[in-house]
Amino acid sequence: MAHEVYYEDINVGDEMPELVKGPLQKLQHVMYAGASGDFNPLHTDDDFAKAVGLDGVIAHGMLIMGFVGQAITQWIPRKYLKKFGVRFAGMTKPGNTITVKGNVVDKLVEGSENIIRCEVLAQDENGDIKVTGHFEAALPLKG
Amino acid sequence: MADKSKQGKEYPPIIWEVERGKIRELAKAIGDPNPIYQDRDAAILEGYKDTPAPPTFLTVPMMWSSSMPMVINDLKINFANVLHGEEEYEYYKLIYPGDVLTGIPKVVSIEEKTSKSGRKMDMVTVEILYTDQNGEKVAKARSLLIERK
Numbered sequence: 001m002a003h004e005v006y007y008e009d010i011n012v013g014d015e016m017p018e019l020v021k022g023p024l025q026k027l028q029h030v031m032y033a034g035a036s037g038d039f040n041p042l043h044t045d046d047d048f049a050k051a052v053g054l055d056g057v058i059a060h061g062m063l064i065m066g067f068v069g070q071a072i073t074q075w076i077p078r079k080y081l082k083k084f085g086v087r088f089a090g091m092t093k094p095g096n097t098i099t100v101k102g103n104v105v106d107k108l109v110e111g112s113e114n115i116i117r118c119e120v121l122a123q124d125e126n127g128d129i130k131v132t133g134h135f136e137a138a139l140p141l142k143g
Numbered sequence: 144m145a146d147k148s149k150q151g152k153e154y155p156p157i158i159w160e161v162e163r164g165k166i167r168e169l170a171k172a173i174g175d176p177n178p179i180y181q182d183r184d185a186a187i188l189e190g191y192k193d194t195p196a197p198p199t200f201l202t203v204p205m206m207w208s209s210s211m212p213m214v215i216n217d218l219k220i221n222f223a224n225v226l227h228g229e230e231e232y233e234y235y236k237l238i239y240p241g242d243v244l245t246g247i248p249k250v251v252s253i254e255e256k257t258s259k260s261g262r263k264m265d266m267v268t269v270e271i272l273y274t275d276q277n278g279e280k281v282a283k284a285r286s287l288l289i290e291r292k
Contacts, residue, residue: 002189021174028174035165035172037206052223061227062202066173069198074177078237079191084198085231085285 005076007107007114007139016102016118019071024059026094032063059092064131068120071100076137082115086133096124102135113138144292145253145265146219154214154248157271159204163240166194169203196238201246201284202230205271210248211286214269218250220290228266229287235280243276246284265290 029043038060041048046056065086072081092098102120109115115138122131163183170180178185179195186194205211215222238244252268267288273281 028172031172035169036202037208038202062199062230063173065230066169066175066197066199070173070175070177073175073179073198077189078177078179078195078198081198081234083231083233085229087229088227 003077005080005139006142007116008142010104010107010116010139012104012107014104016071016075016100016104016120019067019074019100020097021067021070021100022097023095024092024098026057028063029057029059029094032060032066036060036062038062054091055093057094059094059096061088061131064088064092064098064122065133067098068100068122068131068133071102072118072120072135076116076135076139080137080139081135082113082138083136084133085135086120086131089129089132092124092130096130098122098124098130105134114141115139144219145267145290146217147253149218149250150253152217152250154210154217157204157208157210157244157246157248159208159244159246161196161200161238161240161242161244163194165203166196166200166240169200170197173197173199191237191239193239193241198232198234199230200238201232201271201273201282204244204246204273205248205284205286210246210271211269214248214250215288218253218267220265220267220288224291226289226291227286228289229285231285233283233285235282236275238275238281242281244273244281245275246271246273251285263292265292 106117248271271284
């Protein structure tokens with residue numbers, strides 16, 4: 001039986017199920033570099049990162065956006081996602097544990113589509129924000 | 144600083160064949176255990192025709208094609224001063240293994256802003272519109288690059 005979410009079942013103020021990732025390891029930066037094709041050494045080479053004034057490597061912003069995408073599509077099926085955007089607000093380092101949260105801010109009918117709008121954020125164990133963002137999904141009706 | 148004369152410029156297309164293994168590899172790198180990205184049968188049970196690409200998959204053709212570095216070079220932006228400020232996707236169709244995507248990168252705007260601390264920055268917005276092998280629109284990716292000056 002397919003996982004299904006209906007427009008009628010989602011209300012403004014509903015919270016997206018939280019997703020906790022980590023503590024993050026450098027190995028994941030290497031895996032993400034290979035998968036994504038982003039080989040900026042800032043993410044994989046501590047010496048390079050120190051040479052540009054950081055303590056060490058930082059995670060790819062797109063990896064953190066990927067965590068947010070994971071959180072969204074474990075809740076709202078991938079096929080209903082219409083729009084997804086983030087602003088990168090802070091650097092993520094190895095050892096950080098990232099929690100992704102979200103909530104529904106609007107529901108509206110646009111033409112034949114039943115749209116929910118949600119805000120999302122990713123923060124670390126200290127509450128420091130890494131990413132803020134939003135998504136829209138067009139959900140089916142029960143009948 | 145970014146070359147403002149390049150506003151509106153389009154770049155050579157990114158041609159990208161979507162592979163099942165790359166979809167699975169990206170999901171694994173993110174650590175996303177959702178079976179729809181890794182198992183065709185599980186995806187079909189959930190109403191997909193195959194394993195769909197995860198929401199951030201379009202970073203793969205952009206980075207592996209070296210398209211974004213080419214745009215940054217062409218804009219005469221100093222790589223060392225670039226931050227990825229924002230990323231946004233609009234999805235029109237699901238992306239599946241075997242799809243052949245064509246993405247046209249375009250510099251849509253270059254605006255100078257001043258940060259709260261008084262530092263000047265160029266805000267460069269690059270959009271890539273992707274179509275599939277049938278010429279149908281698949282998605283649009285919008286990246287905001289911030290060049291600190």
